[in-house]
């Protein structure tokens with residue numbers, strides 16, 4: 151018997167209903183802020199995601215890369231941002247539209263990670279990308295969209311972490327200072343961080359293994375290397391968040407796992423005890439260079455992505471998922487010899503947009519009534535030989551238990567009065 155591939159999961163109907171509710175609330179939030187949803191292909195040329203000298207785990211270790219014709223290298227998308235930016239550049243969306251472009255996606259992503267609760271190999275991201283303008287107002291608005299969505303879903307135990315990686319020149323100066331500082335501790339670094347020391351020493355700060363070492367805790371601080379401009383930019387982002395009364399914590403070791411970030415970065419983390427080690431509900435940040443790296447003009451973007459399955463785990467833990475109930479408007483109990491009349495009644499009701507279930511087998515009235523209860527029917531229609539011969543229906547209101555015989559031709563009018 152086949153099982154799902156490790157790290158992949160089915161969404162059974164009730165779970166999918168919960169997913170759809172979460173997606174509906176996300177779409178509602180997008181509308182409030184003027185974001186439009188789009189879709190990009192599930193696979194792209196590998197270069198869309200992988201840059202030369204990339205240091206992120208996602209690019210160096212976790213991508214599903216394949217070559218169906220032995221020539222092209224293709225990759226199942228591990229995240230949404232690069233594909234959206236590729237599409238913005240390919241379709242020159244920046245030239246034909248008012249800037250900033252406000253784009254959103256709800257899509258499956260693929261990363262070959264070690265599966266555990268909240269960490270899958272196929273997962274869904276709900277994300278936004280705001281591309282074409284750089285302003286601290288936009289950074290604060292993007293954070294507020296994500297924060298307000300999480301609040302709308304009903305999560306209470308969360309905290310917002312923010313940091314700045316500075317503009318390119320701040321970052322170069324800080325990277326240099328970190329390389330010099332960490333070089334003296336090279337032998338104590340984990341194998342991954344030894345490589346990061348050469349390529350991206352910032353990542354040592356949030357390494358799960360090394361971050362507990364005192365020498366990492368005492369490393370030079372980004373704020374001492376920020377240019378005056380980068381400092382002012384971050385101060386403004388914070389002041390807008392204050393205005394919107396979004397609580398946040400500045401975490402100077404938040405550097406994020408992907409290489410493309412500059413200036414503002416942020417994560418929303420669950421503080422609920424069930425969150426376990428995968429507590430980051432969503433993360434994002436600004437990227438000044440990605441559009442240009444993918445062949446577009448020198449314009450900046452910012453965005454985030456929410457892990458939908460992680461959100462589901464937390465929403466369940468915090469009792470924030472709407473209960474799933476089976477409810478239909480009608481259940482048709484059919485005790486007649488032929489089912490043609492029952493079908494006629496069902497068709498008429500469905501054409502008028504009532505939800506209808508009907509009996510398909512030769513069963514007792516009692517067991518058909520049981521089915522109507524299990525389906526949560528608001529009305530039961532009973533059809534016997536009399537009803538067929540007289541073109542009537544017996545209709546029972548399951549709430550007040552009242553029952554009437556009415557002409558089939560009057561059924562829709564009768565329901566309109568309800």
Ligand code: HAM
Pocket residue numbers: 228229230231261263268269270271272273274275277278279407408430431432433434435436452453454455456457458459460
């Ligand atoms: P990320 O931090 O790699 O950022 O992923 C964003 C979110 O996706 C995470 O916070 C988490 O909720 C979810 N996620 C990531 N990996 C997994 C996994 N293996 N299983 C389940 N959930 C997962 C990005 O992907 C960026 N593209 C975000 C962004 C958009 N930055 C700018 N714009």
